[in-house]
Amino acid sequence: MSAAIIYDLSLNAKKYGVELTGKGIVLQLRELLEKLAERGKVVILIDEHDKPIIDFLDDRDMVETNRSILKSFYSILKGNDKYIQLLLIIGVTPFSKVSIFSDLNNLDNITLSSHYGGLVGITQSELEENFSREITELQKNKPDILPQIKDWYNGYTWNMKEWVYNPFSLLKFLKDPVFRNYWFTTGTPTFLIQQLKRRAVYDVEGIEMGSLALSTFDTDNPNSGSLLFQTGYLTIKNISSDDQIYELGCPNREVKASLLDGLLSLYREAPWEDSVAIIASIKKALNSCDIKHLVTQLNTLISTIAYDHWKADTESIFNIIVFLTFRLAGVDVFTEVHSARGRSDVLVKTADYIYVLEFKLDGTAAEALHQIKDKGYLKPYLTDPRQKIAVGITFSSKDHEVAEFLTEEQ
Template sequence: MIQKYPVGIQDFGEIRTGGYLYVDKTAFVHSLVTQGKYYFLSRPRRFGKSLFISTLACLFLGKKELFKGLYIEDKWDWKQTFPIIRISFSNIGHKEKGLYRAIDEQLDNIAEDYGIVLREKVISGKFKELIEKLSELRGQVVVLIDEYDRPIIDYLGEDTAKAIENRDIMKVFYSILKDADPHLKLVFITGVSKFSRVSIFSDLNNLTDLTLSHHFSASCGISEAELETYFQDELKVYDKEKIRAWYNGYSWDLAVSVYNPFSLMHFFREGKFHNYWFDTGTPTFLIKLTKQIHLYDFENKETSLSHLNSYDLERLELIPLMFQTGYLTFKSYDEEGDIYTLGFPNKEVKKSYLEVLLDAVREYPSDQGIVLVNELRKTLLVGNINKLEGILNSLFKSLPYELWQKENEHFYHAIIHLAFTLLGVYVQSEVQTSDGRMDALVRMKEYIYCFEFKLDGSADEALKQIKDKGYLQPFAQENKKKIAVGINFSTEKKKVEALKWELIA
């Protein structure tokens, strides 16, 4: 361990007084507080939103000693302080108490801290009264709301009625902010799902959305420049390109790409590549939705910004959800068509998501899928074609009979696609889906494999197709062995019925 990393610590004061590494984000804080008043920022979980909120709180409380040596130190009037209403919806106990009661108690607690007695009985009235009385006593109020959408996200896919109920409660709660403008210094709201804001904050139409702003693209996460500045000693020890492949790749403006701070800090502390961020919250609902709509190819997904902003609790869309929660990110933009292309941000997310999805499709409650994919990798590495049939059959072995009867073709294609896409995490592997192209191509150190799969067809027919269409011809000049593999899968037998291969000159 080279530095003291603030893994899991979201309190700015604790980081600054505890000797932990702090990546200076106060330039963004300064820009925020001097250029506007109402803001919203969406970022995935564990990306530094809560730390940003904490930094703002310390700034407005005038805790100058915490900002020594930081960008904002000599750019702020430390003599002036402001009262703060700060609510984090991740820890107010909305599940145990119910959202309405949890908000009600939170407002009472804040009022008590400032020596204020609230007379209003409903939460919207209490919120308004608290802002007005604080403003009269202490000056304009700073409102900091962290993870505003947690009471919705916690019920996605489980209890839609509860999610809608919570959405409606929050809409009423936030409705008073616009008329409270004379009493407010700053309103800053964070969440995972920026698309929910359309209905919840419909009355607060002066809210500036920073989510896709180029000026705030690196406000959360760690940029390349920050990596090189704050982790110079670590980069002398570890492979920077490998770190980038595992943990970089998140972009909200297609100009700046950032590292996942949670995974990066964990990696430097442990010295081991692992799925740190993914392991803190398996996306069960997204996996379930993915299975329902039979979508297994997440690279180069084209969509519009309006689609990403759409949000209907009663008809959830997978791609916007995956984008908002950090499982997909921007890869490119077609300005003429006004279309964004999305994909997995990095190896951690791609590997983890597809591993969980593969086992979910196979309905096998373990990590056996990735074990078999690794066996496939080792087998192809040494050219042991004879073992292929057994490995592929093992991938399908656990599928219940009922699934085969109902959706055999969907499950067959899903497992083949996921297995070979996962193989691409370790070696150069592509799975094609368009007509007239090979089903799968795998490039190893000494071999190039072309696979053609048939369902209730013929392995000979598959092999013939590879040769007739010249799928391996583009690689003729490479000094590697080219192997064509035709495979026929039988839905009746639920296994590989025949496998034929041939070395192509």
């Protein structure tokens, strides 16, 4: 990493006709600042400041080595701030000031500032004013195109006053106007997905966090919610009246699909493309109450689950995979829904049906069905006009498939 920084310093020196005589990061950076300042105060832009840390979260030695190098780098900026007009540091994570930035303690974190809500995205008015020609052309065939674009690519806010589009995805769409998941093609960070799996985090809508947690990142014990927020998978959905509690959720359709696809692929241990047809079939089965076809698709879905999960004596892996798949299918799905006498594994709501699914590993479908009725999982919905279906499913750890299922209308 030291060599990379020295190389970048030499490139900047060459760009401005400065000859560096010092050796090492500290001397070269100080020399570059001093010589450039002879022409006027310096503006410094640092992008992806956290990449040397984030890329090595599973290698503690490398994290500490890079942390030490970065700390020395930023300490020079603090000691030479008289030469600096503006320092703008951009990255995913705002590391604690007691670590990398401990010597640079006069930074102003503007992430949640109400003054900069529209700084890093494209607002609705900017879209309509600057891309009027493209929008007019699109509206010839799709008069309602603007709400669709907004549903797919808008939704980011840091102050609940201004909402912005992801510029990357929006510009990709305007260049080739087909609704696609452009975010996914940029690559979901492996460390993020692994972190969520380790902590069994899969339902990310409605996460609540304090303002301090949103603005910090601990490399030794990263918080899943703040990590999702900082990497752009969650945005602010509501702020408490005292500005202390933030409710988070996915900003738009594109990002939600990216996150769910990544998680489902990891839990299934199969490429996300393998789930596309299954998801479409499951949606059709749920909307038509075709339980037999639903179970057939579930068998395909769980066929790639790792051997260890079949011996864990728990149904949680099935809950998670079913939840992710149903959510991708676009139905209302909830897990571990509490009732007066317990909590159901999976609750699903479609336009015409309400399902409660109970899973058993090496049990019987009758036991699962009895639990639904005995615990009254469907009682809270008795006045709902939709048809209510109880589904008991048992999985075989020997055959790695659905052993049997029973259904009952209630």
